[in-house]
Amino acid sequence: MALVFLKRRLRKSRVAMAPETSDGxxxxxxxxxxxxxxxxxxxxxxxxxxxxxxxxxxxxxxxxxxxxxxxxxxxxxxxxxxxxxxxxxxxxxxxxxxxxxxxxxxxxxxxxxxxxxxxxxxFVANKSLDYFLFDPENKRSLNWSRRYNIIGGIAKGLLYLHEDSRLRIVHRDLKVSNILLDENMSPKIADFGMAKICGVDQYEGNTNRIAGTVGYMAPEYTRWGQFSLKSDVFSFGVVILEIVTGKKSSDFHQSRDSEDLLSYAWNHWRRGQTLALLDSSIGDSYARNEVIQCIQVGLLCVEEDASKRPTMASVVCMHNPGSVSLPTPHRPAVFRSNGSENRVDELKVDQSNTQRTSAPSSVNDASITEPYPR
Structure with missing residues (x-):
């Protein structure tokens, strides 16, 4: 894959040719x-x-x-x-x-x-989203209007990566710690060290190197190394649920006997208790229809079957309450009603570096990266 030629220069002189190295x-x-x-x-x-x-x-x-x-x-x-x-x-x-x-x-x-x-x-002034979202004091800066706008901004950024840029890019490591907030608390997606560039007409690929963050990776990726635009959609669904609830997905994985975040949200939604999911720090200042819509979109994004997840173009449309009729979500991926299912078993593919025979990816296989540091 040809390297991009960056458009501008700090200096007029051309960078000198250097001996070619094994790492490129x-x-x-x-x-x-x-x-x-x-x-x-x-x-x-x-x-x-x-x-x-x-x-x-x-x-x-x-x-x-x-x-x-x-x-x-x-x-x-x-x-x-x-x-x-x-x-x-x-x-x-x-x-x-x-x-x-x-x-x-x-x-x-x-x-x-x-x-x-x-x-x-x-430089992005206000650190990362998790700095605010999961801190008892800092989260008070995130009222409902701000959270709703952050969700919409992330959706637009992902849509650009998937469809609107000159490339078709799968981020592969979308999570709240990789969302930075500027001085206006607008979101910016960061850390592209694991990103995959797909062909214009390519929507998915395979890799033998399973890398990512527990709680955000789509099931088809952790099990078989299959990644696609819909893998990012899954991660985005988890991010939505974290933003609305104020709860870390990873906290649910620390106990083998508890629900995971997806099950927690699904159980509340199917019982008609959707508003009970809302972060209590928000208080009573929120738009009921927006909260319900965000939870429903989040659950649609984390469907077990990747083909049933919406595209980011659809998600951006769905973000305006009443603009489209939302489908009914199905039971989400890695559903646990009684704690009997164990997600860690799936992640052994990553932790043990076990390989699965698959078609080669169309782009260079990026390595694991830490979040864009705050």
Whole structure:
């Protein structure tokens, strides 16, 4: 797959050709690109000062920086010891540099000098959604109107990835910690290290490398390595349910005897107790029809059968109450009515690195990545 040529340059000079390496990173150096020097990045981050560090993940650390023109940026410095760092670096440049949407984090440039691999992103002021959603005090900043708009913004960002950009992209790691909030509390989807670029007419693929986050991965992906646009739809459904309820999906998986989040939401919905799912911190200031609609859309997105899940185009239409008639959800994936089903058994495919014979993916197989650090 050809690397994208980034459209602008910080400097007029063309980046020098570099010897080709086994991991393909040198290929990036032939591009006319937004390449920053290591010196520029060191100055921007006060030489990667601890005081500037704003997050840390499995592939390195993220620092807040200020460029020479005064622009605030997030500087993602990949770990030198990371075996998968080069692939992560390459994949994020290839994917993110082509994307321009208000609900996606924007890549501003990169630095590749010696063993240093650095990505420069726009700085997003208000950290990640989980910082607010799952904190008893911070969640009070998320009233219903704000949550409803966040759900709509994420949906529009995913629709752009799936249908409206020049590529067809499966994010593969959508979760609340990968949703950043700007100064207006508008959402921006981040972290494309696991993303897959599909052909224009391709809607699904296979991989032998099952990677993702417990509670967000679609069942067909955890069981057989099958990913598609509908895998993202499943993850989005989980995100909707977390935003509405204020409950972590992962908290449900810590007990083998309790319901999972999907079962919890489904049981309330089928008993006609949908409003009881709403996060109590919201109080009485909410639109009843919007809450019910969001829960129903969330349940439609987490259908066991991927073909029954809506497309993101349909979801965006559904987000306006009364605009379309919503189908009736079926029992969701990984349903547990009495705690007898064990989702961990499915995840052994990931944890044991067991491989399943499958058709090769049409794009480079991205490695596991940590959330875009907060």
């Amino acid at each position: 990173v040198a290929e990036i150096l032939t591009a006319e690109s937004l390449q920053y020097s290591l010196t520029e990045i060191q100055i921007a981050t006060n030489n990667f000062s601890v005081d500037n560090k704003i997050g840390e993940g499995g592939f390195g650390r993220v620092y807040k920086g200020v460029l020479g023109n005064g622009q605030e940026v997030a500087v993602k410095r990949l770990s030198r010891s990371s075996v998968q760092g080069a692939e992560e670096f390459k994949n994020e440049i290839v994917v993110v540099a082509k994307l321009q949407h208000r609900n996606l984090v924007r890549l501003l440039g990169f630095c590749l000098e010696g063993e240093e691999k650095i990505l420069i992103y726009e």
